[in-house]
Amino acid sequence: xxxxxxxxxxxxHGILLHRCRNxxxxxxxxxxxxxxxxxxxxxxxxxxxxxxxxxxxxxxxxLTPHPIRLxxxxxxxxxxxxxxxxxxxxxxAWTVKPADYFKLCLVLFGILYILVLKTWG
Amino acid sequence: MLELRQVRKSYNDSAxxxxxxxLTLATGxxxxxxxxxxxxxxxxRILAGIVPFLGDTLINGHSQRREPxxxxxxxxxxxxxxxxxxxxxxxxxxNFYSRILHPESNQIAYLLQRLQIGDxxxxxxxxxxxxxxxxxxxxxxFLGRPTWILLDEPLITLDEAGLAGLLTLIGxxxxxxxxxxxxxxxxxxPTGRLPGTQNLILINRSIQLSS
Numbered sequence: 560x561x562x563x564x565x566x567x568x569x570x571x572h573g574i575l576l577h578r579c580r581n582x583x584x585x586x587x588x589x590x591x592x593x594x595x596x597x598x599x600x601x602x603x604x605x606x607x608x609x610x611x612x613x614x615x616x617x618x619x620x621x622l623t624p625h626p627i628r629l630x631x632x633x634x635x636x637x638x639x640x641x642x643x644x645x646x647x648x649x650x651x652a653w654t655v656k657p658a659d660y661f662k663l664c665l666v667l668f669g670i671l672y673i674l675v676l677k678t679w680g
Numbered sequence: 681m682l683e684l685r686q687v688r689k690s691y692n693d694s695a696x697x698x699x700x701x702x703l704t705l706a707t708g709x710x711x712x713x714x715x716x717x718x719x720x721x722x723x724x725r726i727l728a729g730i731v732p733f734l735g736d737t738l739i740n741g742h743s744q745r746r747e748p749x750x751x752x753x754x755x756x757x758x759x760x761x762x763x764x765x766x767x768x769x770x771x772x773x774x775n776f777y778s779r780i781l782h783p784e785s786n787q788i789a790y791l792l793q794r795l796q797i798g799d800x801x802x803x804x805x806x807x808x809x810x811x812x813x814x815x816x817x818x819x820x821x822f823l824g825r826p827t828w829i830l831l832d833e834p835l836i837t838l839d840e841a842g843l844a845g846l847l848t849l850i851g852x853x854x855x856x857x858x859x860x861x862x863x864x865x866x867x868x869x870p871t872g873r874l875p876g877t878q879n880l881i882l883i884n885r886s887i888q889l890s891s
Contacts, residue, residue: 585763588763589759592728592730593777594750594752594781595752
């Protein structure tokens with residue numbers, strides 16, 4: 560059950576990522592013409608993912624070591640971060656319509672939830 | 681000097697909208713004309729480093745592919761119909777650009793005065809008119825020391841005072857700093873404005889120098 564809530568939170572962060580990318584491509588287009596290293600630009604997205612995940616990290620901190628073991632908490636946080644980075648990569652590499660992105664998120668988090676239930680359930 | 685080498689751009693695997701084998705523009709002012717849909721905005725955005733393309737563009741020998749940061753330091757760009765986050769104030773956006781471009785201390789005040797947006801700069805961009813937003817885009821394009829300034833449809837939505845300020849700025853940057861300008865429009869350059877400007881025509885996916 561806690562992971563279901565965690566998955567829903569990640570799903571919400573995925574939508575925020577899409578909004579952020581949309582802002583980048585429509586209202587901050589000029590940033591791409593500025594002398595900023597691509598690595599820095601990518602690092603800013605990676606940092607944004609960390610910021611998005613902060614509430615979950617704090618909650619996981621409260622729940623550790625009981626009822627969630629430290630190793631499981633680290634696995635949850637790491638998994639969440641990797642998922643957000645994956646979504647970020649998809650958004651940066653392709654232009655994805657909101658409806659398609661929504662479906663992609665649903666499928667991704669569905670698979671994730673099933674995998675977690677099989678592993679920890 | 682601005683160079684284009686084997687520049688090719690197409691959208692969604694369709695026929696290319698631009699196919700320019702080679703083009704070299706000496707520093708100067710160029711008025712790029714073309715009908716709607718001929719690729720003016722795409723070309724300006726390619727040169728500004730905003731859209732991906734095949735080939736390469738160079739400014740004073742700096743390649744966009746090999747030296748993207750050095751190349752972008754030499755570019756100023758303003759979109760035809762610029763959009764900015766409405767939750768920011770004009771000043772916050774200018775500060776954001778300034779942290780990257782490091783303009784001289786008095787340059788911002790000078791540009792604000794020339795483009796007459798000083799009274800609005802502290803307010804949120806959500807409440808700005810399209811003309812005021814255009815002036816802000818122009819200010820950001822002139823910020824720092826760009827060698828080439830690329831302005832897409834620079835005359836639209838500007839009032840007479842804004843237009844006069846822009847033309848003065850172009851003249852000053854050209855004469856004082858030796859900046860080059862590429863201005864795109866589907867219209868002819870109004871007679872008597874910007875003397876010494878050369879006309880370019882975008883036709884059949886390529887650029888021709890017009891007499």
